[in-house]
Amino acid sequence: MASEEKRIEDELSYPILLSERVRSAVDEAESFKLECSEVGKQVDRLSQMLRTVVRFATTAPFLYERPIRRIVAEVSKNLERALTLVRKCKRQSVLRRVVTITSAHDFRKLFNFLESSVGDMKWLLSIFDPDSGGNNGIVLSLAPIASNDPILSWVWSFIATIQMGQLPDRVEAANELASLAQDNDRNKKIIVDEGGVSPLLKLLKEGSSPDAQIAAATALYNLASDQEKVRTIVNEVGVPAIVLVLGDSPMKVQSRVATLVARMAEHDSVAQEDFARENVIRPLVTLLSFETFVEDRKIELGKQSIHSLVQINKEMEKSTLTKSKPSSNSRESNFTPYSNSYSSSSYAYYAEGSSRGGHNHRKERENEKPHVKLQLKVSCAEALWMLARGSVLNSRRITETKGLLCLAKLVEKEQGELQFNCLMTIMEITVAAESNADLRRAAFKTNSPAAKAVVDQLLRLIKDVDSPTLQIPAIRSVGSLARTFPARETWVIGPLVTQLSHKNLDMATEAAISLGKFACPDNFLCMEHSKTIIEFNAIPPLMKLLRGNEHSQLHGLTLLCYLALHSGNTNALEPTRVLTALEGADRSALPQHPKLRELVAKAIYHLNLYHTGGHSQRLTYVP
Missing domain, CATH: 1.25.10.10 (Leucine-rich Repeat Variant)
Known part of the structure; x- marks a missing residue:
């Protein structure tokens, strides 16, 4: 921990000072002059490379320090060995020479150590120089210090590229980390331990390109496989960044980020609470409700008079301009009894939410392919499911955003994974309501259209659908x-x-x-x-x-x-x-x-x- 607290310049100054001391000791050597001269040449090379690293460290806007600290610490050990051995070759008494016997074998061992340090420094310098990487700026060679664990060299190289490389290289490096993390838990641990989470969050938050954000979100998703690793993402202030990206990004990015939210909420209750605190539920419900009520609205509009349409437009404009958050009681009064049509104020709420949740990409979203829209809804429903699981507070927040009505509508209209995820979200909300009388009274009172819509769909599944996968959650929900x-x-x-x-x-x-x-x-x-x-x-x-x-x-x-x-x-x-x-x-x-x-x-x-x-x-x- 002490070395981690030092500035990187201070870390580098010590081996440079050691190299100067070795050079002085070489000049004073009386025995093994040829070997000492060769040591001096190796140390000069190391000194030159160390000074080059110092220049990079002081000028680079973003610096990945982890491999520098590890390699510089090993170089310092080898320079200390060199200083100790060369000093033994200084003129001294006969008795001293007998006690401290120096042999050619000692120098051969030292040469091996110094050559490894030179190799490590060459590898380190190649990270700072994209042109020497050989593969679009990503260094795939192995540092001698990590010869017994090649994954470590690759992880260092990929993280350094994400932090310091050009955009195409950063995207490729993030994809490579995602692939490594998918392979096994040991790779995940190395990536997290070597500081890979922070650069990935930075890449995700920058919004430099959708491909970069998707690559970063995928890598973080693959890393977030247990509570410890999810907690690392949380501690790196990852939750606000993830919520920010979810709120205003292209649909493909939102889909991947929603999946990340689900994964993190599934494995860590702290992440679950932090996401709710950052108000992630509102954009999730907004994205889930996208185009859900369009057909119902068309039917309703087709039955309205011109005067009614003018009034509805005024209500929608007024709702869009209103920024204050209404209370749960006032929101309940916006509903008409459940049927195939919905009140104008409810529709206005969703229209407002759709424009709020990513207005910069609204046209792109409307023109997106159907399977992309479907995948986004699947991901959002899964995220709501994991956020609601075991949480009365989050369940209440979902019902306060009128998420129940949206979930009921999707259970009615959709099939497959989206229907299942929506049903499981409803089940978690009903379980929470079973244990909390306030939530039960607020969200499932008998005159609530949303509650009636939910119960109607639960009973429809129980009676008309021959699928235990769907019927069992529906039965549990009704019991709750x-x-x-x-x-x-x-x-x-x-x-x-x-x-x-x-x-x-x-x-x-x-x-x-x-x-x-x-x-x-x-x-x-x-x-x-x-x-x-x-x-x-x-x-x-x-x-x-x-x-x-x-x-x-x-x-x-x-x-x-x-x-x-x-x-x-x-x-x-x-x-x-x-x-x-x-x-x-x-x-x-x-x-x-x-x-x-x-x-x-x-x-x-x-x-x-x-x-x-x-x-x-x-x-x-x-x-």
Whole structure:
């Protein structure tokens, strides 16, 4: 750390001083004069190259210091060896010469050390001189100091080129680093340890060319494979730079940067928080909503009178000019009930956001190829998914930007990766809402068009799409929202009960988990929901679920207990059959789940108490 704190000029002054001392010692040598003379020649070459490096160091606007410090430290060690050996050849007493025996072998070893230092300095100088690189300015030769690890030489060369080279060479070097980082974790560690993150961020932020930004973003993406490396990018003040580029860049660049945001948020909660603090969610939602509402707007405009169109234009102009951020309550009032058309103020919001998020490239974006537009949306949806995962605050921010309505629309219209990423974002938001009553009330109140649009699409996936990959997240989302549905919303429960008999055991188990959230005591309407679940004939498929694996048994048994406790005196529960099932439940799982054991005991006690003809001797419960 001490050497890192010194100025590079101070680092270079020490070996230059050593070389002068060696030259003086060579002039004073009395023995091995030929060998000492050869040492002097090697040291003179090193001294000349060191002085050349000093000139570069003091004049270059940007200097990559890492290889300089490593190589200069090794040169200094070898110059110290030379000084020690040459001084032994100075005139001295017979006794001193006997004690300090110098041999030709010592000089041969020293020559090897000095030749390595000369090779290192030649390599170092080639980095500063693009014309000597031999491959478009990138030095691909190996420094002797890194002969046992050629990757180190390449990393040094690529980083130096990114920091000090011409634009085409910088792009190529960034691509080379991206390729190295993709190969293995060791390469990633070398790149990070040798200071590669800062030059890549600089290249990304400069905006010198889209190719350069894409190369830099790709390299950073490949590096950001774990928390430690992501934290390095964060510590290099990378988050503000990334958000800045995302806000105003060509679409291809935005797509790659959005993927980088997703990768960093996935691996590090600090990055996740920093991105939200830098307000990355708004441009992501804006880019995701690009052209999403165009067709709906055309339909709506086609039905308007001339007077209405004039009024809408005035509203859009007023919305665009307004810079103050509205409160969440005022934003909610902008919506009309969910249908295939949207209010003028909502459309104005998206129009304003589209012009804000990269106005310099708006025309380029409109003329971009469809697959590029699609990839951008896929990347933005993935970024929102990772930002929302496990974060109540970020989930709230997405809902405050009216992201829910956009996500619901894309789940309805799109397929493949974009649909899946949007659905997973919705799932993370609903999970956050399940754990936070304020978010649940703000984003999923019953009169919210955005919330209704989301629920409509979740139920459509559960009922009409034969894909567990999509249905399971949809089922989880509905379960997370269980406490938001009033008792009269029985249409939400029916599709979940249907999935209890699904041939895919995971699907059936997820349905049981979600229904359990409707029927559990934490739900204020658990009595009403339990009766509705029973009325939808949930008991027969639930009995079959008890014959599945341990996971399905656990959740099936939990739901069955809730239904038994909250069913009242109705015989629709088939109390005798349920009591038999509870008593015959696999006892091997109960000792591992004491809460479930207690729940089963309560359910059996309740059935014995309220339904005549039932009896139990295997489990007892004393309230």
